[in-house]
Amino acid sequence: MNSLTKILVAALLLVFATGISAQPGPGNGGMGRGKALMAKKLNLTADQQKKIDELRTEHQRKMIDLHADIAKLQLDKKEMLKKGNYDRKTFLALDEKIMKQRNVIETARANHQMDVYELLDANQKEIWNSRPMGQGMGKAGKMGRGMRRNMDCPNMKPGR
Numbered sequence: 001m002n003s004l005t006k007i008l009v010a011a012l013l014l015v016f017a018t019g020i021s022a023q024p025g026p027g028n029g030g031m032g033r034g035k036a037l038m039a040k041k042l043n044l045t046a047d048q049q050k051k052i053d054e055l056r057t058e059h060q061r062k063m064i065d066l067h068a069d070i071a072k073l074q075l076d077k078k079e080m081l082k083k084g085n086y087d088r089k090t091f092l093a094l095d096e097k098i099m100k101q102r103n104v105i106e107t108a109r110a111n112h113q114m115d116v117y118e119l120l121d122a123n124q125k126e127i128w129n130s131r132p133m134g135q136g137m138g139k140a141g142k143m144g145r146g147m148r149r150n151m152d153c154p155n156m157k158p159g160r
Contacts, residue, residue: 038131042124052116059112066108070101 039049077094080086120128 038128042120042127044124048119051119055112055115055119059108059115062108063105066101066105070098070105073098073101 039052044052073094077098080090080094117125117128
């Protein structure tokens, strides 16, 4: 029985070690890697890199607040649905607030991307514009952002 326990423990350790080593770490394909590669391609000056880092930090702070606001609205909607006593007007008003908040988030992302773009010189803008859509320093694209509403997906219908 003792040797069986040792074999089981060794097998479990092997399974967990394999799973952990398969996960991308910093610099191994995470979100930061694409940004670093784009920065390298653009050959940013130290001043540009500093300004972009400042813009990114400011943008991240803003996004934390915006995402917290939308999370609160979604919690309000969940509570309303749980109570079960609501009407069309109340439901649609809360849904409209959520959609407006999503729009605010997307507008903030677009503004951040343009803030970065405006820091680039003509040659850097050409490199930036030649990248595949959805990649770059301002937006990760649809990959890596979780299960968000993807309106390009044929199975996703508006209003879902």
